[in-house]
Amino acid sequence: MAFTLPDLPYAHDALAAGGMSKETLEYHHDKHHKAYVDKLNELIAGTEWEGKSLEDIVTGTYNKTAVAQNGIFNNASQHWNHSQFWEMMGAGKNTIPGNLEKALTEAFGSVDEFKKKFSEAGVGQFGSGWAWLVKNADGSLAITKTENGVNPLCFGQTALLGCDVWEHSYYIDFRNARPKYLENFLNNLVNWENVASRY
Numbered sequence: 001m002a003f004t005l006p007d008l009p010y011a012h013d014a015l016a017a018g019g020m021s022k023e024t025l026e027y028h029h030d031k032h033h034k035a036y037v038d039k040l041n042e043l044i045a046g047t048e049w050e051g052k053s054l055e056d057i058v059t060g061t062y063n064k065t066a067v068a069q070n071g072i073f074n075n076a077s078q079h080w081n082h083s084q085f086w087e088m089m090g091a092g093k094n095t096i097p098g099n100l101e102k103a104l105t106e107a108f109g110s111v112d113e114f115k116k117k118f119s120e121a122g123v124g125q126f127g128s129g130w131a132w133l134v135k136n137a138d139g140s141l142a143i144t145k146t147e148n149g150v151n152p153l154c155f156g157q158t159a160l161l162g163c164d165v166w167e168h169s170y171y172i173d174f175r176n177a178r179p180k181y182l183e184n185f186l187n188n189l190v191n192w193e194n195v196a197s198r199y
């Protein structure tokens with residue numbers, strides 16, 4: 001069965017008060033994410049990947065040695081990444097549940113220090129990519145950054161929080177100011193209940 005574009009878990013204007021405009025979500029979800037889904041369906045038709053789960057396609061096509069990943073990987077991983085990203089945001093979910101706050105404090109010293117390091121990862125990703133809070137197989141937390149569509153599935157990690165730092169995610173609302181976009185994302189857009197549910 002072909003992959004389909006998931007609906008946003010909220011209205012297109014639901015995040016506007018938090019700093020992500022209706023226009024950004026109309027372009028980012030309705031056009032960019034849709035293009036990844038459409039291209040993925042086109043590329044896997046008639047191949048060994050048709051009918052496989054999205055996670056299996058991502059991990060099965062990730063090439064650890066290639067600088068440029070193949071088209072199936074790029075579109076599958078971006079479909080997965082964006083599907084997570086929409087769920088990781090929400091209006092009025094800015095309070096960090098106690099168990100997650102404790103884990104962040106233990107891992108990074110404080111919530112503020114976590115936010116600082118996460119922002120640094122996003123700002124420091126040269127070109128397009130993602131910043132992540134991940135849980136490693138041993139249960140430890142880490143902050144990572146990945147290029148283009150590469151994601152924690154490629155490294156056997158659980159994605160707790162991801163921030164899209166492709167320009168299409170922030171250029172309408174923040175122009176070239178990626179640091180401000182990241183600061184706003186962490187303080188006003190993250191659905192911490194969703195992040196905690198992944199932990």
Ligand SMILES: [Fe+2]
Pocket residue numbers: 028032082164166168169
């Ligand atoms: Fe994106």
